Amino acid sequence: MKKSIVTMKPNVKSRTLHSSILGQSFKLDITTKARKCIMKAGSLDNYLLNTKPTDIGSRFGLHLRDLIRKKQANPEFEIPYIKGTAKLPRTRKTKVWEYKQIPAMYMPTHVKVSEDHSKYFLKTPSEMSRYEIS
Secondary structure, three states: OOOOOOOOOOOEEEEEEEEEEOOOEEEEEEHHHHHHHHHHHHHHHHHHHHOOOOHHHOOHHHHHHHHHHHHHHHHOOOOOOOOOOOOOOOOHHHHHHHHHHOOOOOOOHHEEEHHHHHOOOOOOOOOOOOOOOO
């Protein structure tokens, strides 16, 4: 006879949290415990700055923490584009994207032709081509 092992699933909810230092809101999937800890700390910024990196437990959280520290050290620091934070007006086409859950990134047509797009996307050196690296 086999014993069944019951594992508890974490109570994960999607919440929009605002960072006053970065001046942006982020839609994050967080557990109820993490939400309570954020509320106890006072804000998302306080939670990320005062919590040990081992307790944060997500690479995106650590990335936000680094951005907050850089912004505190240098107020003129320009925050790079963070994937998933682009806002589009709701049109018929964007409603279809939302329904099909296709990630949308708005880029004007004159920018497509004339500008370098690398500032809109963060890439690691392994994702870059040899021309982008040089």
